[in-house]
Amino acid sequence: MPTSPTAAVIAEDDSGGRRAATKAANRAAILDAARCVFAELGYGSATVRDVIRRTQLASGTFYNYFPDKESLFRAVLEQAAERVRARVQAARREARSLEEFVAAGYREYFGFLADDPEAFALMRRNSGTIRAMFDEPIFGAGIDELAADLRTAISAGIVPAVDAEYMAAAMVGAALEVGVAMIQREPPDVEGATQFATRVFLGGIERLGSP
């Protein structure tokens, strides 16, 4: 049992004493509960009370961690978005061809959905709110990033001249819906969805390149 100071320091993963540890734990508990609640009820219908009721904390405690519901929502999304974007970008960086680039992005994205269905539910349930709240973030950022990548690939001659904005929108929109369909299959076949999406858009890019 960690009773001596040294042992306590070893047992706690983050620096700082016990104070900081419960602080981190409480914050995590609130974020976990919030992910659940926002995914189930949607942002608009959810209340701060709904969230704290799912934790062991009192209502007043919430306001020691977040000023209001919107801040909480932003924190929850930031956490989820970071994970998926890091995954997708890391995989894309190693791509050496157009096919690898497209396939790697889809593979990591669909893999994320399969690994963390709750985060996916959160995003899908609140996609409209997200778009309205931060005009053009999270998903928008995903689209914009992809569009930028496509443009550089077009300049480099790797990709034929297509409308990068439309192409990025189509690829992301399709990913959302195909992801829904994939999750409903048992078991979710990440590789099948990846192959499908990759082939569709490689075929589409080819076709667009030679009108």
Place this chain on the structure above:
Amino acid sequence: MPTSPTAAVIAEDDSGGRRAATKAANRAAILDAARCVFAELGYGSATVRDVIRRTQLASGTFYNYFPDKESLFRAVLEQAAERVRARVQAARREARSLEEFVAAGYREYFGFLADDPEAFALMRRNSGTIRAMFDEPIFGAGIDELAADLRTAISAGIVPAVDAEYMAAAMVGAALEVGVAMIQREPPDVEGATQFATRVFLGGIERLGSP
């Protein structure tokens, strides 16, 4: 001025007397206001009060027309969905080839978005709620219908053997996002978006057909 009964009957487009006329007008006013409110605030955050405040009616009157917020929401969606589905289906019916089928669907869908951007905002803002509320309707119905059409086309040999479910999901998902991008262009180029989406998916179908 319509004072005699005959004149009154002529002046009012629907049958029934004055009573029925204001009834229809009130219902329409509520639905109009609701479309606005749901599109701006989202279903969860919107209140019945928000809606009636945008009309000339008293709060009690609302409950003469709808029992609660959910019924109102369903009515609003039904109205919007009916218009777009009628449009898309009518156009598809006349298609004589795969290309015509795909292009006609997209053309009518994008045309609808351009003609009625408020209905589009409503659907996009509340897509997550819609999916959660009627599990698999409206959009789901769109996907399912398309999937069914694809399957019959595959049986008939018009379309190569692709995963109809994934394909329908991808086509609908892409349409949503490309629609967003199209609306933001000034002026919205329905034909450009139609050409783009059609080529992408014809190319994709072709590629999938010969693995």
Place this chain on the structure above:
DNA sequence: GCGTAAAGTGACGCCGCCGTCACGTTCTCT
């Protein structure tokens, strides 16, 4: 160990929404 400051607690006042209802107004039917 002990004082202090940080953090947890839940009751409280305020506010806005919900759905109803008793009343007033307006159309319809004879």
Place this chain on the structure above:
DNA sequence: AGAGAACGTGACGGCGGCGTCACTTTACGC
């Protein structure tokens, strides 16, 4: 034209969320 029903009205009680605050509990530093 007059009786009656259908409809519009807004005030009302009940409810639940919001954010605060005085008080208690807990960890930190000496």
